[in-house]
Amino acid sequence: MKKILGLCSLGMLLVCSCFTNKGKLEFVAPESGKVIVIGQQVNFKLKFPTVALDSVVYAVDGNIVGRKNDTTTLVVDSQTIGLGTKNLTAKVYVDGKEDIAYSNVIIVPESAKQYGFEIVNTFPHDTSAFTQGLEYADGILYESTGQYNYSSIRKVELTSGKVLKKTMLDAKSFGEGMTLWGNKLILLTWEEKIGIVFDKNTFNQIGTFEYGNSKEGWGLTNDGKRLIKSDGTNMIYFLNPDTYKEESSISVYDDKGPVDSLNELEYIDGKIYANVYGQEIIVIIDPTTGAVEGQINLVGMYTNPERKTYDNELNGIAYDKDAKRLFVTGKKWNQLFEIKLNER
Known part of the structure; x- marks a missing residue:
């Protein structure tokens, strides 16, 4: 009962x-x-x-x-x-x-500003470079490349495209985004979830670190205070530049919803510029809110008739802070472009 x-x-x-x-x-x-x-x-x-x-x-x-x-x-x-x-x-x-x-x-957020482009200059680019990270400093391009067995970090002469220095990664490592921090070159790997630290001048490896909550290694840049990392989702992570620990993150949204597949990154005048993987688009992100404030449409910029339908994606953003020059390229492209943005 x-x-x-x-x-x-x-x-x-x-x-x-x-x-x-x-x-x-x-x-x-x-x-x-x-x-x-x-x-x-x-x-x-x-x-x-x-x-x-x-x-x-x-x-x-x-x-x-x-x-x-x-x-x-x-x-x-x-x-x-x-x-x-x-x-x-x-x-x-x-x-x-x-x-x-x-x-x-x-x-x-509200609808983003839309930008077109004007090609200012064109420079040669190594067609063997599966570009994953790109940065400009002291008159030199620093570039990281991907693919197993072929990943590398490089020092490249802008005007000629000549590779001045190159170090290959381990064959089992897939190189991804990279950034310069003082005398260090910090590189991500893809699914290995390991970051590698090199001496900027000698390219000797001087350290490694593991990722935190971010799923993979895609893009990397910095704002002078923090490292800024993408992992192929709509998330952006902020890392301590000394400990490499993920300390905070933002979700990236435009007026349609989450913006996934964020890839190579560059920090320009207080904003994060990000390639969207598989698209001829760069989005401009507010690092505080995650709002997409601008969208750069680069369709039609690279017109090489021998371009393949895969493994030739737009991927590579570098910025000359002193001369205010914006450079973009892609995986295995034969050209690197200096472009000027035009608001539509």
């Missing part, structure tokens, strides 16, 4: 406290998956099972954004929520019992 009463009590508890499972408590607004432009209001409105309630607690990703003692709509400024996919909850309390409703939204 005690067991039967216990089961009945449990059944009554489930009936009383799980309105959501019966569809009685649910979000009317915002609809699940709704896309909201940053700065717009988010209206939290529920379909309540009863008008007699004690309180409602609203939260975004577990952080409380408002409380109500009635069934009226809660209005929240999306600026306070930030960009990205956000999980919404509403906890309703009635006579000491709790029920929960769920929804989610995607907060996106």
